[in-house]
Every structure is written in structure tokens, then in C-alpha cells.
Amino acid sequence: MNNDGFSAEDDEALRHFMPSSFGKQDTGVNVEAQIERCRRRTGADDAKKKQDAKPKDDSESEEDSDDDDEDDEDEFPTSHELVIKTHDRAVTTIALDPSGTRMVTGSNDCLLKLHDLSAMTLTTIRAFKTVDPFVTKPSQNAESHSIYQVQFSAYSGSQFLCITATSQARIFSRDGDLISEFKKGDMYLRDKHNTSGHTSEITSSAWHPTDRDLFVTAGTDSTVRIWDVNKRMKQRDVIVHKSRAAGSAGMTRMTAIEWGSAAEGNGGMIVAAALDGSLVMWGGDGPYHRPTGEIRDAHAKDTWTGGLDISSDGRLIITRGGDDTIKLWDTRKFKTPVNTTAHPSTSSQYPTSNIRFSPNATSIVTGSETGDLHILNPGSLRPELVTPVTPGSPLITVNWHPKLNQIFTGSANGQTTVLFNPKLSANGALTVVSKAPKKRHLDDDPNFTTDMDPLGMAGDAVDTGGRPGPQAGSFASRHPTVGLTASGRSRDPRRPHKPDATPFANSTPDERHIRESIPLSSMRDEDPREALLKYAAKEGEKKLFTGVWEKNQPKAIFKDYDSDEEAEEREAKRTKR
Template sequence: MEPVGAENDAEPVAGPDPELAATMGFSGFGKKARTFDFDAMFEQTRRTAVERSRKILEEREKKAAEKEKELESRCEGIDSSAASLRPVVKTSSKDSSGSESDDSSDEEPIGPTLPPQGSAEDSDDELIGPPLPPGYKGSDEEDDEDNILEEDEDPVKKIPDSHEITLHHGTKTVSALGLDPSGARLITGGYDYDVRFWDFAGMDASLQAFRSLQPCECHQIKSLQYSSTGDVILVVAGNSQAKVLDRDGFPVMECVKGDQYIVDMANTKGHTAMLNSGCWHPKIKEEFLTCSNDGTVRTWDVTNDKKHKGVFKPRSAQGKRVIPTSCTYSRDGKLIAAGCQDGSIQIWDRNMNVHTKFHCRQAHAPGSDTSCLTFSYDGTVLASRGGDDTLKTWDIRKFKTPLNSVVGLPSFFPMTDCCFSPDDKLLVTGTSVKKGVGNGKLLFFERETFKKVYEIDVTDASVVRCLWHPKLNQIMVGTGNGLAKVYYDPFKSQRGAKLCVVKTKRKERQAETLTQDYIITPHALPMFREPRQRSTRKQLEKDRLDPMKSHKPEPPVAGPGRGGRVGTHGGTLSSYIVKNIALDKTDDSNPREAILRHAKEAEESPYWVAPAYSKTQPKAVFAEVESDEDETDDKPEWKKRKI
């Protein structure tokens, strides 16, 4: 085909020899400018595409027919050699434009030709050995599926309790547990005012905490919880001011204390009485919740420590103030629930703090402290652990009667816990025991039927706190004798306690001693040459012969000092007074006894008074004592003693 407008082409430019230009690599220089008939090119491309599509459809129909034949042959038991691999059909097309034929020298392929490319179906159909029947699965896959089905049917098999480690927090009750969202760090708080930090990745088999502090001085720790991002920790203690710490235990924020003389607690900036519980908002990382003995539930913002964010005031049936003992957020953060001392459970909308959205007056026995409230992972069921030794579940959509209830679960602590399993099928709580009576247990109940399906005998003390981490699949338990136990399974659990039990105990670092290097200088002068090194025994023998190194210390000087050395008590007046008077152990409480102890010595060897009167008054003359009768008879009336 003649290119359009060929008559307007420019004259060819004179250039070098064609063979030399091809050898040097610039054979295309100096060619005539070309013009193209685009309509003809588009028509040719369309025809090529239609032809290619037709061939592809034929190939697919052919493959489908072959597959049907292959399935029929398998079902009839035909030998597998009949189902050989199909050849790959290669389709190619050439562009028949005359302009491309002119530039064949410019479009020569470089390198080896590409191998024929088949479809993804061809690569997947390559089989080694006889073909397998349709729907066949290996024995390992079948076993795995059977195990998964059994575990789904029986949630008890998902409980990770085959192994355990014990963390020694102290000697008093572990009243608070907290795990960060990733499960890398555990924090424990107790009645001994301490908060201890445990790092699973950094601990070895000795299981020692890497940090211990007392954030609230002399107040018992009530609750510890990491935020949803894990960067800060909420500390609720027995005082009226909650604290927020960072991951390393340094203070970030402290809530303000309210005015205790204000009657309406909504008009004061913070709590005025002891805190009972607290938790973080599940969605908003800066917001947290606290409840107190002042009868309020308050929300706070970490960025504002001057005033609370919102106030919720639970009321009794008579409209009087009620003390909330536990509080929590729903899983979506839209509801706030509080368990109160009158046995009621009151739930508010987070944005409506005046009237309750759900209310159950007689959820637990009046006067008992509801120690824990927790929502299920699906957000429809609320579990409550009461001080009346019960565990109940509630449907917030039908809040008048409990879904299930179990009694006879002793609880001696105001923070006894309950929690849901990660699959939402089990409910876990602990029991309390008196000292020396029995062992505290961790009980597992089915959520739907409340049938007790499993129990773990923990220790000879009460089980106060329990926590089942969904990522680690490990259970943390706080007890009444100062222990924090971690239950795990090597196959079902992830990281956590598995990281530290495999590490050997670190050896104590020996104190680094400075050693003097010995430099050998054979050709140095004697005055600059260092003495040759000796063994330790020979060096000691040499030092013993040295009068300076083996000099015996001089004994202390007895009596007055001599030779420039101070005596035992010194030679000054003050040291003499200390030695003879101040250190005198005689008892001078009775002055008459103190004087009379010198009477015998003065009579036998007089020194002061008697020698002075030996010449002038050798015989002492004393006044004669007359009887009382003579006085009354001889003396005049005015001299008589008046009785």
C-alpha cells in the first residue's frame, strides 16, 4: 500500500555507507519521514482482534469438551493415561501494514524468543500420578476439619490450662490486673499499694517484674486498665483522684479533687470520696470513666485535668443518692452501666446523663456490692457479679428479668471479677474461700445454659481477678495471697507466657575488676623495666617480706596519749568528765542513800571535819533530846507545841 502524501516527502539526506551505518548502530538516521493511513490500520487491527477472539472461544469450547470427557472417563474407571495433559495452543497475529515491513530492521527482537504461554487453567491442571476423584481431601485436612468441628461443638477444649506460670506480686491480695491490647505487658496492683510491671518478652525463667512503684502512696489499688491503644494506664485507688500513667509508669494526668462541702455533686469539678472502679472508653482513646462513694459516675478527658467531662447520678426508687460500686462501657461505647449498693443496675446513654435508658431495681440483693459488670463481645448480654454470691446475665433489650443465674459463688472482695471467653460461649468467674478452709477456684459456665462445664483449682486462697485475653488466648488470675497466675497452652495460645518460660535464668553479672596489663620491654633500661609477673602465691610471699605491706596495725593507746597519739579517752577536761562523771552508773535517785554510803568510811578515817575540831572540841557535844511528856509539863503554855 502506497503511503498517503508520498509526493510531499523531503529529499533524502546524504549520509554514510549503509553497511558502515548498520555496523555502527545508527542505520535509521537519515530516512525519509513517513505518513500513515490510520483508517486502514484501525480496520486491520479490528479484523485481527475478531479473529483472535474467535480462536480463543474455540479453544475454550475445546477445553470444556475435553474436561467433560475426562470426568466421564474418571467415573467409568478408565486408566489415568487417557487423561494426558493437553497441548497449549499458541495464537499469534502479524500486522500486515506496509509501513511496518519497511522498518523490519528497527524492530528486530533482542534475546531468545519467549516460551509459549498457556492459561492459568493449564498450569493448575498439571497432575503427578493418577488423578484424584472429585471432592477428595487428604487425611490430614480431614483430621484438622474434624478437630475444628469438635472444638466448635465443645468450647471446653478451647480453654488453655495445660500449663501455668506463677508471678509473685507480694504477700497481700492482688486486687487489679491489666493487659495491654497487644498482650506484651501485664500490670498487677494489690492491697500493698504496689503496682508491678511484667514484660513477657523481656522476662526470663526467674519471672521477675522489671518495675515496681506506688502511684497513690498509701491507698489500695482498686483497678488497672490499659487504654484501647495501649499507651497509657488508668489507675483507680482508694483515694478520690484517679491517675493516668504512661507505659513506663510516669504520671501523665491526675484528676482534680472536688469540693466536699457542695451538696449537689454535679456542681463540683471532681470526686469527693473514695473511688470504687474505672475503665477506658473502647473507641475514644482519651476518655475514661470512674465511680465513687460520693454517689456519682463521672467521665473524664485525659487532655483536661481541671474538670470532669460528664456526671451521672444513680438514684434509688425513692430518688435518694445511691453509691455505685462498679461501672463499665458497652462494647460500642454508647452506653454506660453502673452497679449500685441497693442491688440495682442502671444504664445511661452516654450523651443523656439525666434519666436512665435501662434500669433494673432488684438485680441483686439490696446492700450487697455488685463487684463487676461486663458486656459480651456481641454487645447484647450484660454479666453481673454480685456481692450476694451470684452470677447473672441480662439481655439489655429485656432488662427486667435475668437470662440466667447461678448462686453459691462466695465473694469476699469488692472487686471479684467475671469475664467472657474470646468466642463468647463461656463465662468465667472466681470464688473466695476463708483462710485454711479450702482452695479458690476458677469456674467456667456456658453462656446459653449456665451449666458449669469446667473448673480450675487455683490455690489455697481466694480468686479475686480473672482476665482472658483474646489475642494471647491466655487466662490471668489474681489471688488473695499475692500471686498472679497465667494459664496457657503451647498449641492454642500465642506469645505471652510462652516467650519467657523458654528463656534460661540470667547469671548475675560479676563486678568488673580493673586489671593492669603487663608490658614486656626486653631492651629497656633497668630503671624503666617493669618487674616480671609472678604467680599469686609468690606475690603474697614477697609482700609478706615487705615491712611496709606487712606492717601490723598498732594497738590502741591505754591511758594518756604518748608519741603524738591520742589516748583512749583523750587528755582534756571534757574527756575526763565524760569518763568519770557522765559515765558513772551509780543511782543518785535517793540523795540520803548517796550520802550515807560514805558514812562508814568517814567515821573510820576522818579527813575533812573531825581533824579541825580535834584540839578545841575533842569530844562532840550534841543537844539532848527530851521526851514529849517533859515538854508538856515543864514548859509554859505559850511554848507548848500546838497539836
């Protein structure tokens, strides 16, 4: 303590409070320090510290052990983590576009969260948009269902496929706008081949490995349907799986499906799992009336096989069943499993629990009910690494992005975790932690923000169907009478009047519906005379349709009048009539 009564701690606090220099300061960020703060602290790290604290006699063995530890750490991208908490309930699916900049997560809270990894910082980790798949119009009150699966095509990042607990698949743009809603089938038709869509909820889907316009869906109506993104009113092909289980009447629920590249051939192969325990494989190009391979007892009957994946070379298939087993199959000997291992299942509570091959098919990654991430060896199915991600909360979904080389996991506590390694990974979470933190502002909190357009009217924000939440609807949906006259017209003279919605207008089909659902509907706008004259033969050509009458066509004989006056008089009488 000095003579003025201040201690050294007070001097240090004053030094931090008062600036040491004036003028423009260097605002550079210490990237290494920020990345180090994201390093994961696990029980293995503590054990390693205790082991390092023990004295060692041989210095050479110490150096060898350090090298081995570094090799093990750099083998998988799990040394660091980034936590994203944007959902209130369990995260059931995670999808990323091919570039790895756009991430979409689905949850049991019936909402989609869109994240831009290239624009995030450590202080602005949030979703830039929330989408309710069932609310397509402002102030619409629609029912909500859990989100089962979200998938980007491997060749297109402009749109993603969304599968919910309904019988209709939906395609959204990368910005969360609804593009297509595919047709629902007629549930009263017994023959599933004659329906134009699924008659009960869809459980799983998969994109074609090379064609960006095709995808396949599997439903609880015992069918697998192949769709074209440009034709939403009817599927392209229907595959009806006939179950051989006793008491099922030939019907069962399809629980998982995957469309992968075949070892031989360009069409790939479609592999699906069913609730009766069977595993079925079809050729990607058809024919689909008979499967190319079928295993009746792949897993236990009446257990939900939610995890299914095909290796990148098309030779191996991995399944995670509800009978607490993981099995590896060879497509060239599709009869018995190559390997089987015990693994506790979470599919009874979370049907979307999945299992995935690594991008180079040298590892298998899946979660567990204890919240651990398991990385298995495909040859023996033995764990090469078991690391805790959300201890005490089941790990539901996993996704290993090939370009980023990062593992994305979703847990039952609503947390999305990104595992990465600065030496092996690129972009993604590494870009987030390498940016300077953004200063907090009042506008960063969506509770205190109102989106306004230049005309002063409330903009259209996300509508969650009236459910509470910080983003449960825009200002216009919460205050529908603000900015309107007593008759309901807008006070802004530059905004056109919206016509009243009458029951007749709601029931009248629009032009797009007629064009897609009614065959040859384009002929309504065609001139019939022009349509017939386009088949008329030109001079010197042979008549295609009327050439048969050229020889025996009778000649017209008309009455001859004596004078022109008589003809004019007859014509005048005809006009009076």
C-alpha cells in the first residue's frame, strides 16, 4: 500500500479502466486465443494431465507418447467445439448445403432454424430466420407437426427438402420460402399404385445421388415413392413393399430410406428399412416391381430402424435398429451382416436417431442415449473414439460435412454442437471463432426489434401460428388493425387495396393448379381453327388426313337462279328470318 492509501490491486483496476493512449487503437483479434477457448475439456484431458504430472525415467519414451497423443487428437475433428442453442426442444435433424455456409436445423418444436455460418461471430450466434413449415400465409393459423428430416441436395444448395409428420413433402428455398408442396394421396383407395401421393405420414427421404431433380420418400403406408421436383401433383414411380410378416396383411411401416451410389451402374440403389424388421434394396433405375435384394430378419420385428446409410463407394450399408444393435452389410453379399455390435437405441423416443459414414467411408459416426459421440471402425464396429458432447441428454442426429470436415450434432436438450479441429477443418465453425466479436446492441435482441419497410408499414416477419415466443409473428400479425381505416383499407395511398377473400374465391382453383393437375389444360387458350389449319397440306404436298377423299369425294351441286334479282330477293328473305 502506498502513501495515498491505494493498494497495488487498485492501481491495476484503475489502469484497466483508464485508457493508456489516445487516438485510433488497434482492434485486431487474437484468433489463437479465441480458438483455444473453444477447446473441449473432457475427462480424457484430465487423465492426460495426471499422466503428464507423473515423473518418467526415459525421456525418449516420453517424446514418443506425446507424439502418439497428438496423432490421436488430430485423427478426428473433435478437439474443439462451438455450441449453437436456438431451439427449445430436441433437435431432430441437421442439414448443410454443399458449400457449408448455410445450416438448417429442425426440432420437435415444429420450427426450422436457418443459420448463416459465414456471417456469425462468437457474440452473434443465432438463427437469422425462423420458419414454420405449415404457415405459408400471414396470420394463418395452421396445425403443427414435428420435423423429421431436412436435406440439401448434394449438387444444389438453392433448395432443401423438408419432411414432417404429415403425408406431404415440402421443398423450401435456401432463404426459407416455400417452393413446392407435394400432393397427398387418396386414403380411401386400397391399391396404393393408383394414388398420387402418400396416404399417411412420411418418415424418411433421400435425394438422388446424381440427379438434382429426383428424390425418394418412404411412408407408413408401406410405399416408397420417387418424385420429380418439377411435378408436385403426382409421383413418378410407386414401390409397394409387401410384408411377409404374419398378421400384417402385406402392409408395414417404412422407417428409413437412402438413395446411394451403386458400385456398378449409374442409377444407384435404393435401400429401405421397415417395421417388420426387413431390409430391402432396389435398383435406382428400376424395375421396381421386384427388389434386387431383401433380408426379412435384418432387425427384430416391431422395432424402429431409424438409422440407415450407404457408403460413398456403394459397397457397404450400415443400419442402427431399435433392437439395440448396429449391423454392417455388404451389397455384394446381401444376405447376412458382415459385423454386428451392441449399441443402446434411442429410436423409441426419437425416431430420427441416425447413423452416418464419414465422407471417405473410413469411419462410422452416431450418437447415444448418454449424450456421447461414438466413432466406430467399419471393419470391426469397435469404437475408435467415444467423447461426451451433451452428457445426460441423448444425442439424436449427426452430420459429418465432407467439405468442412466438421461433425454437427443435435441433442435432446435443443443444443446443436459443431465439433472441429483447426488443423483438419476449414471454414464453418472455424470461420466463426476467427472473427472479432461484435459489440452488443439493442437491435440484436429480436424482442425489441420491429421490422419496418420504407413506407412505414410493418413488414412480414415469421409467423408461428399464434404460438408464444420471441419471434411468434410480425408486428402486423399482432396488431392487424394498425394502419387501416374503418372499412379495412390501407391508409397508405400508394399501397393497392387487397380484394376481399370470399368463399367462392377460396374455392376457385388458380392457374397453376389447373396447369399442373389437369392434363392438356393448355388447349383452353388455343384457337381451334389455328389448331386445325396447322395440319393443312401446303400446295404440292399430299394431304395427310383428307387425301383418301380426293378420288371419290362428291362434287357440290348448287341451285342456279334465273336472274340476279331473284337471288337478291331470296337472300333478303333469309336475313329477315
